[in-house]
Amino acid sequence: MEKNTLYKNIALKKYNSWKVGGTAEKLYICADKELLSEGINHKRITPPFTFIGLGSNLLIRDGGVKGTVIIMHGGLSKINLEKDIFYAEAGVSCSKLSKFIARNSFIHSAFLAGIPGTIGGALAMNAGCYGSETWDFVENVLVINDKGEQFKRTKNEYITQYRKVINKKKLDEYFLATWMKFPKGIKEDAEKDIKLLLKERKEAQPLNWPTAGSTFRNPPNHFAAKLIEECGLKGFTIGGAQISNKHANFIINLGDASASDIEKLIDYTIKKVLEITNICLETEIKIIGEY
Numbered sequence: 001m002e003k004n005t006l007y008k009n010i011a012l013k014k015y016n017s018w019k020v021g022g023t024a025e026k027l028y029i030c031a032d033k034e035l036l037s038e039g040i041n042h043k044r045i046t047p048p049f050t051f052i053g054l055g056s057n058l059l060i061r062d063g064g065v066k067g068t069v070i071i072m073h074g075g076l077s078k079i080n081l082e083k084d085i086f087y088a089e090a091g092v093s094c095s096k097l098s099k100f101i102a103r104n105s106f107i108h109s110a111f112l113a114g115i116p117g118t119i120g121g122a123l124a125m126n127a128g129c130y131g132s133e134t135w136d137f138v139e140n141v142l143v144i145n146d147k148g149e150q151f152k153r154t155k156n157e158y159i160t161q162y163r164k165v166i167n168k169k170k171l172d173e174y175f176l177a178t179w180m181k182f183p184k185g186i187k188e189d190a191e192k193d194i195k196l197l198l199k200e201r202k203e204a205q206p207l208n209w210p211t212a213g214s215t216f217r218n219p220p221n222h223f224a225a226k227l228i229e230e231c232g233l234k235g236f237t238i239g240g241a242q243i244s245n246k247h248a249n250f251i252i253n254l255g256d257a258s259a260s261d262i263e264k265l266i267d268y269t270i271k272k273v274l275e276i277t278n279i280c281l282e283t284e285i286k287i288i289g290e291y
């Protein structure tokens with residue numbers, strides 16, 4: 001598909017890691033920030049907007065998404081290092097940025113290597129693991145609003161929490177790029193950290209199945225995976241959706257799952273865990289679209 005072009009009625013299955021969901025009423029692959037601004041400004045690209053990175057934290061319902069879906073991965077892909085500050089556009093994959101940082105002899109980027117999303121998605125989710133989160137390293141971000149206006153914002157314009165990012169003024173904006181700072185270190189150490197983290201994740205997670213990673217947030221003082229496992233739900237299946245036998249917080253698509261199978265399994269898990277433990281799980285994944 002051509003970049004910077006608006007399409008109608010495009011299937012979204014290939015734009016999310018669960019490989020489910022309906023169609024986008026309109027879809028635009030963004031490869032140029034200025035063209036995106038211009039398109040929105042001239043009302044060629046119209047709201048409501050849904051920005052998607054690699055769709056690795058998304059459940060797109062079978063009824064599809066109204067409005068314009070804006071795809072960032074494969075489009076906005078600039079990355080560079082200038083005066084110890086890393087600049088990455090929102091469509092750059094976390095793994096690519098992590099390796100770029102290590103190759104330039106900066107450390108602490110390993111956590112990004114195992115996150116199969118884009119930097120835009122990581123900014124929106126404050127993605128993290130192994131004790132580090134995306135916003136720990138953010139200096140500034142470039143955002144765009146529904147009118148196509150772009151602004152450079154500082155980190156202190158946001159409240160950042162566990163998998164949650166809130167603009168203090170509650171502005172509806174989307175991430176186009178970021179400037180990040182990492183500590184200087186030894187290249188070989190940084191690259192070794194990445195290899196080790198990827199090995200650990202391969203052992204612990206069902207990475208050979210379509211999944212969206214952790215389905216539920218960890219409740220305070222608990223681990224969602226442990227609660228689900230203790231409720232005997234490992235391997236529980238609805239339609240083509242199954243609670244992974246390898247990691248109970250992962251729901252896998254066995255091949256022919258619909259978004260509705262996955263959502264039913266999510267609802268069932270919440271109900272069962274609440275009944276048995278009195279703890280109400282909340283989803284970490286974002287659910288979008290029409291039934």
Ligand SMILES: Cc1cc2nc3c(=O)[nH]c(=O)nc-3n(C[C@H](O)[C@H](O)[C@H](O)COP(=O)(O)OP(=O)(O)OC[C@H]3O[C@@H](n4cnc5c(N)ncnc54)[C@H](O)[C@@H]3O)c2cc1C
Nearest residue numbers: 053054055056057117118120121122124127128129175213
């Ligand atoms: C195997 C596996 C392992 C995972 N491990 C981890 C982990 O360790 N830690 C972790 O935090 N997550 C993990 N995840 C979840 C996921 O990879 C992260 O949340 C990631 O940051 C999502 O990025 P994405 O580009 O795929 O975002 P998407 O799934 O495309 O979108 C996620 C949300 O962000 C919004 N969004 C996306 N791009 C933008 C943008 N440019 N501007 C504004 N909003 C935007 C979307 O609208 C949506 O609400 C894992 C997922 C998988 C499949």
